[in-house]
Amino acid sequence: MHAYRTHTCGELTKSDVGATVKLSGWLHRRREHAGALFIDLRDHYGLTQVVVYPNAAFYEDAKRATAESVLTVTGKVIARDAEAVNPELPTGEVELPAETLNIESAAAKLPLPVFAEPDYPEEIRLKHRYLDLRRETLHKNMILRSQIIASLRRRMIEQGFTEYQTPILTASSPEGARDFLVPSRLHPGEFYALPQAPQQFKQLLMVSGFDRYFQIAPCFRDEDARADRSPGEFYQLDIEMSFVEQEDVFQAIEPVMRGVFEEFADWQGKGRTMPEGPFPRIPYAEAMAKYGSDKPDLRNPIELVDVTDFFADDSKTGFSIFAKIIAGGGKVIAIPAPKAAEQKSRKFFDDLDKWAKKEMQAPGLGYARLKEADGGGVDSQDPVLKNFDADHLKAFLEQLGLGAGDGIFFSAGNHDAAYKLAGAARNKVGEELELIEQGIFKFCWIVDFPMYEWDEDNKKIDFSHNPFSMPQGGMEALEQADTVEKQLELKAFQYDIVCNGVELSSGAIRNHRPDIMLKAFELAGYGADVVEAEFGGMLNAFRYGAPPHGGIAPGVDRIVMLLAEVDNLRDVTLFPMNQQARDLMMQAPSPVDDKQLRELHIRLAPQAKKD
Numbered sequence: 001m002h003a004y005r006t007h008t009c010g011e012l013t014k015s016d017v018g019a020t021v022k023l024s025g026w027l028h029r030r031r032e033h034a035g036a037l038f039i040d041l042r043d044h045y046g047l048t049q050v051v052v053y054p055n056a057a058f059y060e061d062a063k064r065a066t067a068e069s070v071l072t073v074t075g076k077v078i079a080r081d082a083e084a085v086n087p088e089l090p091t092g093e094v095e096l097p098a099e100t101l102n103i104e105s106a107a108a109k110l111p112l113p114v115f116a117e118p119d120y121p122e123e124i125r126l127k128h129r130y131l132d133l134r135r136e137t138l139h140k141n142m143i144l145r146s147q148i149i150a151s152l153r154r155r156m157i158e159q160g161f162t163e164y165q166t167p168i169l170t171a172s173s174p175e176g177a178r179d180f181l182v183p184s185r186l187h188p189g190e191f192y193a194l195p196q197a198p199q200q201f202k203q204l205l206m207v208s209g210f211d212r213y214f215q216i217a218p219c220f221r222d223e224d225a226r227a228d229r230s231p232g233e234f235y236q237l238d239i240e241m242s243f244v245e246q247e248d249v250f251q252a253i254e255p256v257m258r259g260v261f262e263e264f265a266d267w268q269g270k271g272r273t274m275p276e277g278p279f280p281r282i283p284y285a286e287a288m289a290k291y292g293s294d295k296p297d298l299r300n301p302i303e304l305v306d307v308t309d310f311f312a313d314d315s316k317t318g319f320s321i322f323a324k325i326i327a328g329g330g331k332v333i334a335i336p337a338p339k340a341a342e343q344k345s346r347k348f349f350d351d352l353d354k355w356a357k358k359e360m361q362a363p364g365l366g367y368a369r370l371k372e373a374d375g376g377g378v379d380s381q382d383p384v385l386k387n388f389d390a391d392h393l394k395a396f397l398e399q400l401g402l403g404a405g406d407g408i409f410f411s412a413g414n415h416d417a418a419y420k421l422a423g424a425a426r427n428k429v430g431e432e433l434e435l436i437e438q439g440i441f442k443f444c445w446i447v448d449f450p451m452y453e454w455d456e457d458n459k460k461i462d463f464s465h466n467p468f469s470m471p472q473g474g475m476e477a478l479e480q481a482d483t484v485e486k487q488l489e490l491k492a493f494q495y496d497i498v499c500n501g502v503e504l505s506s507g508a509i510r511n512h513r514p515d516i517m518l519k520a521f522e523l524a525g526y527g528a529d530v531v532e533a534e535f536g537g538m539l540n541a542f543r544y545g546a547p548p549h550g551g552i553a554p555g556v557d558r559i560v561m562l563l564a565e566v567d568n569l570r571d572v573t574l575f576p577m578n579q580q581a582r583d584l585m586m587q588a589p590s591p592v593d594d595k596q597l598r599e600l601h602i603r604l605a606p607q608a609k610k611d
Contacts, residue, residue, distance in 0.1 A: 001022055001074075002022060004022065004024040004072055004104075005022050005023055005024045005072070006021045006022045006023075007021050007022075007023060008023075008043055008044070008045035008046065009023055009025045009041050009042055009043040009045055009046050009047055009048045009091070010043070010045030010046020010047065010048075010090055010091060011045060011046070011091070012048055012077055012091050012094050012096070013090070013091065013093065013094065014079060014093045014094060016077045016094065017077050017078060017079050017094060018076065018077065019076065019077050020074065020075070020076050020077075021074070021075070021076075021077060021096065022072065022073070022074045023041055023043075023048055023050070023072070023073050023074075023096065024043065024070065024071065024072045024073075024104065025041040025042050025043035025048075025070070025071065026041070026042050026043070026068050026069070026070055026071075026107075026114075026134065027039055027040075027041065027042075027065055027066070027067055027068060027069045027070075027071055027107075028040040028041065028042035028047060028067075028068075028114070028115055029067070029115050030062075030063075030065070030067070032063070035053070035054070036051050036052065036053050036054070037051070037052040037053075037054075037059065037062055037063060038050070038051060038052075039051075039052065039062065039071070041071060041073060041096075042134075044139075046089070046090060046091060047089055047091060048091045048094075048095070048096055049080075049086075049091070049094075049095040049096070050071075050073050050075070050095070050096045050097075050098050050101075051095055051096065051097045051098065052097075052098045052101065053097065056098060056101070058098070058100070058101040058102075061101065061103060062098070062101055065103055065106070066106060066107045066108070066109070067107065067110060067113075067114070067115065068107040068110060068114055068131070068134070069103055069104075069105060069106045069107045070103070070104040070105040070107075071101060071102065071103055071104065072100075072101070072102045072104055073096060073098045073100065073101050073102075074098070074099050074100045075096045075097050075098050075099045075100075076096075076097065076099070077094050077095075077096055078094065078095060078096075078097060079093060079094055080092070080093055080094060080095050110131065111124055111127075111128050111131070112124050112125060112128060112131055112132065114131060114134045114135050117135045117136065117137055120132075122570075122578060123578070123584060126570075126576065126577075126578055126583075126584040126585060127584040127585055128585070129574075129575055129576075129585045130585070133574070137571075138571065140268070141560070141564045141566065141571055141572050142572070142574055144264065144267060144560065144563065144564055144572075145556075145560045145564075145572055147264070148260060148264060148556070148559060148560055148563060149216055149556060151259070151260050151263055151264075152216070152237050152256065152260055152556070152559075153216065155255070155256045155259050155260065156214045156237070156239075156256060159212075159252055159255065159256060160212050161212040161213065161214040161239070161252075162210070162212060162213060162214070163213075163214055163215055163216075164205060164210070164213050164214075164215060165215060166195070166198040166201035166202065166205075166215065166217070167195070167201065168194060168195065168218070169182060169192040169193075169194070170192060170193055170194075170195050170201075171192070171193060172191065172193040173193065173196055177196055177221040177222065177223050178221065178222040178223065179193040179194065179196065179220075179221075179222060180193065180194040180220045180221075180222050180232075181193055182194065183600040183601070183602055184600075185599050185600055185601075188601035189601060194220035195217075195219060195220060196219055196220060196221050197217070197219045197236065197238070197553060198215060198217050198219075198238050200537070200538055202215075202238060202239075202240040202551060203240065203510055203538065203549065203551075204538070204541055205240065206240055206241075206242045206546070206547055206549040207541045207542065207544070207545075207546045207547070210242075211241065211242045211243075212240075212241050212242075212252075213238075213239070213240045213241075213551075214237065214238060214239050214240075215237075215238045216235060216236075216237060216238075216556065217235065217236055217237075217238040217553070218233055218234075218235055219233065219234055219235070219236055220232065220233050221233075221234075222581075224581075225577070225578075225579045225580075225581065229557075229569065230557070230569045230570075230573055230576050230577060231577050231579070231580075231581035232577055232581055234555065234556075234557050234569075235555070235556040235557060236505070236553040236554060236555050236556055237256075237505075237553060237554045237555075237556055237559075238551075238553045239252075239253065239507075239551045239552050239553060239554075240549060240550070240551035241549060241550060241551060242547040242548070242549045243547055243548055243549070244509070244548065244549065244550050245509065245548075245550075246447070246493050246495060246509055246550065248550075249495075249507060249509075249550050249551065249552060250278075250279075250281075250445060250495075253497070253552060253554075254278060254279055254443075257279075257443065257497065257499075257504075257554065258274060258443075260559065260563075261274055261441050261443075261499075261562075261563065262274055264563045265441070267563060267564075270439070270565070271439060272439045272440060272441060273439060273440050273441075274440065274441045274442075274443075275440070275442060279443040279444050279445055279497070280298070280443075280444045280445070281444070281445045281447050282296070282444050282445065282446055282447065283446075283447055283448040284446055284447065284448050284449045284450065285448070287446050288419055288423075289304065289306065289419075290303045290304055291303070291304065291423055291426060292304055292333070292419045292420065292421075292422040292423020292424070292425075292426055293423040293426075293501075294446050294449075294496060294498075294503075295446070295496065295498045295501055295502065295503040296444065296446075296498065296501065297427065297430070297436065297442075297500055297501030298442040298444055298500075299436045299437040299438075299440060299442050299500060299501075300426065300427065300430035300435055300436050300437075300501075301338075301430075301435055301437075302335065302336055302337075302338075302426050302429060302430050302435065303336070304333050304334065304335060304419075304422050304423070304426060305333070305334045305336065305399065305400055306331065306332075306333055306334075307332050307333070307334045307396065307399070307400075307410075308326055308330075308331050308332045308333075310332075310392070310395075310396050310399075311323060311326060311332045312326050312327075316388065316389045316392045317385075317387065317388050317389075317392065318386070318387025318388065319383065319384055319385075319387065319388075321412075322366075322384075322410070322412050325412045325413060329414065329415075330412060330413050330414050330415070330418065331412070331413070331414070331415050331418040331419070332410060332411070332412045332418070333410070333411045333412070333418050333419060333422040334400060334408050334409070334410055335408065335409040335410070335411065335422055335425045335426050335429055336400055336401070336402055336406065336407075336408060337406065337407035337408060337409060337429050337433060338402070338406050338407075338433070338435070339405055339406060339407075339433070340369070340406060340407030340429070340433060341369035341370055341371060341404075341405050341406060341407045342405035342406075343433070344407070344432075344433075346369070348432065349367040349369065349382075349407065349409075352365055352367065352409060352425065352428065352429070352432075353365045353366075353367065355428060356411075356421060356425065359424075360420075360421050360424055362411075362413070362417070362421045363413070365409050365410065365411060365421065365425055366383075366384045366409065366410035366411075366412065367382060367384065367407060367408065367409045367410065368380040368382040368384045368385040368407065368408045368410075369381075369382055369407050370385075370397070370402060370403060370404055370405065370406045370407065370408070371404050371405070372404040377390070377394070378393075378397060378403055378404045379393065384408075384410055385408075409425055409429060411425060427501070441499055441500060441562070442499065442500060443497065443498065443499045444497075444498050445495050445496070445497055445498075446495060446496040446497075446498060447494075447495045448472075448491045449464065449465045449469075449491065449492055449494040449495070449496075450464045450465075450488065450489075450490065450491060450492070451463070451464065451465075451469070451471050451472075451487075451490040451491060451492040451520070452464055452487050452488055452490060452523070452524065453488070454484075454488060460524075460525055461484060461487050461488065461523065461524060461525075462524050462525070463524055465492065465494050465506070465508075466492070466494055466506065466508050467520065467521065467524070468508070468510055468511050468517070468538075469492040469493055469494045469508035469509065469510065469511060470492065470493045470508070470509045470510060470511045470512070470516070470548075471490055471491070471492055471493075471511070471516070471520060472490070472491045472492060472493055473490075474513075474516060475513070475515065475516050475519060477490060478490070478516065478519045478520060478523060479519070481523065487523055492508065493508055493509035493550070494506065494507070494508045495507050495508065495552070497552065497554060499562055500562060502558055502561075502562060503558075504554045504555055504558050504559060505552050505553050505554040505555060506552070506553075507550065507551055507552025507553065508550060508551075508552075509548070509549075509550035510548075510549050510550055510551070512542055512546040512547065512548055512549060513542070513546075514539050514542050514543055517531065517539065517542070518531055557569050557572060557573065560572040
């Protein structure tokens, strides 16, 4: 018999009754009864109930064994009595009376419990992450992550992609987030950088004649932590394809995303679904107009409505506040709130106004509650609509498709501010009114991103998204854009994939032509000398025959978050850092000794004294 186990703790069933087996695992829970001691023995695979009787020589040892001690038990499997069967466990029909019991490793007093999973402070959980990972929910999340990555890899290969590995030590990038730098011992005063993404390498692979590349790629960015991005590192499904147009990328990636989400839709019996058919393609301008966001949650049925024209003439509205905003070039955006006046009190509306002021730093969120008017029709006694001309109000409500019992919120201000608040309010109203469709994954592509945007600080245009994307219309479009207005109308072959309001990735058809790239940078105010200095390696490679190519890189961590239904990356990452980018378990970052610094030709600068 094996030294530690013949079976796992999640394996035994009624078919094993009568067999002599050996199990090893952690003491998950112990229950003491008059006639026996019951121990739930846990390993990676599950739980088995072990029974220790008082006449056993090891009974006192078992009784004193601490939670999370590692035990090895042998015995003959028996069936549980009918009233003792646990249908929640795969092993719930059997138990193991212990004939031998050995304590392989006694556990000290635990800094946090593993059984029952009560909420515990983040600092303790991260410092003792190896204990935290024993807890059932977190343990299952990590298994799910592994299974999702395996599924992604399998599906990419089935789509004809080949996996390649790109360098981890590379050159510092002049664009994007802050780099993590690695000093060179062999080249004093010079530094490698950890890759923010394999972007240049995967494009150079296409120039090298490879095709349909993918990689489960680690990426490193020295950024502050967010709920949907860990400080330090994250993983993405990095993809690049040659001789493709935008639609080719969509056709290659949709089956992978759909397949993975359908495969794990019923994980832990959640029973989630996906709509049939291709993912909707939504132009950026339409997404901003309807949802106030380029990452819309399509489970929310609310659509924004531009009602600026209805408020421009205050002689018809009796509401001069919005008229003054419009006169200054501003917008008024309505956020319909179906049945809100019927279902909610005035406090609900006032609380949304307070939320806008506190959380969004906005002047406020106007509102109106609709009710049946005396003598028929619909009116509102709230200030925004109270003094509307009757015919004007009727036309207004017809455009919004609202009636008695509904509510409306209003966001007013300059274009960007009005839509930013309206988009956030759409999400908030959808949540508060429980309009968000549950148990479903709704994907979409956001397409036709603007190539440029206006930089108000520097009074010039600049790239709005990705400077290395191919402009729609190519060189001809760039040459014809001879005014700022025309330049701001230019669109790029850039696209995002979004699921349930979470941006999974940005991608693009790349600008593979040096002449088009130089022209695109020229419009943004960057001379050829700057482009050559900053991106000369890529530019020179393109001069030797670069294929049209494009790609995308969905975030693995965010995919797992959606499928695991968690709100924080910490819950789908094995060994995360805290919000201050510290690994509390391994005590990183940490000082190094002078010998190591000398080898790297580094002298530390004096640190400023703290007050």
